[in-house]
Amino acid sequence: MDLKPTKGLNVRVHARREAVFGDEMVSVRSVSIPGASEVGVLTGITLAGFCEVEMPSLDAKKHWYPIDELLGLNGESIIEEEIPIEVEEDDEPEED
Numbered sequence: 001m002d003l004k005p006t007k008g009l010n011v012r013v014h015a016r017r018e019a020v021f022g023d024e025m026v027s028v029r030s031v032s033i034p035g036a037s038e039v040g041v042l043t044g045i046t047l048a049g050f051c052e053v054e055m056p057s058l059d060a061k062k063h064w065y066p067i068d069e070l071l072g073l074n075g076e077s078i079i080e081e082e083i084p085i086e087v088e089e090d091d092e093p094e095e096d
Contacts, residue, residue, distance in 0.1 A: 002079040003072045005051045007044030011070045011078060014038065019050045019064035033058065039073075040065075046080050 003009060018031045037058035045052040050064045070078045 001072075001076045003076045004081055005042050005044065005046050005067060005070075005078055007042060009042045009078075010073050011040055011042060011053065012038050012073060013040050013053060013055070013065055013070055015065040015069040017066055017069070021064070042070075049080065051078070051080070 013033055015031055015033060017028050020027050020029060037055065039057060040053035040055045040063075043052040043054060043062060046067065047064075049067055051067045051070060052062050053065050053070070054060075054062050067078050067080045072078065
């Protein structure tokens with residue numbers, strides 16, 4: 001069974017990586033999460049394969065973990081929904 005990353009969904013975090021957002025950059029670093037702190041709550045926000053997870057038992061802060069390294073409490077896979085964006089094509093180039 002697959003789950004969508006919806007707000008309030010409890011997940012088990014088995015992440016080895018975490019995205020860290022700075023003022024002008026994003027970096028990915030290695031992390032190690034203790035077994036007792038692995039349960040988090042999704043905020044429902046996803047970006048480029050990462051999902052924001054609130055970790056109350058770790059440090060009560062929000063972290064960005066890869067979606068493929070999250071599982072539902074019963075072992076379900078978390079699947080990011082892909083939404084296609086339609087782009088209108090202009091035949092004429094824009095002039096200044």
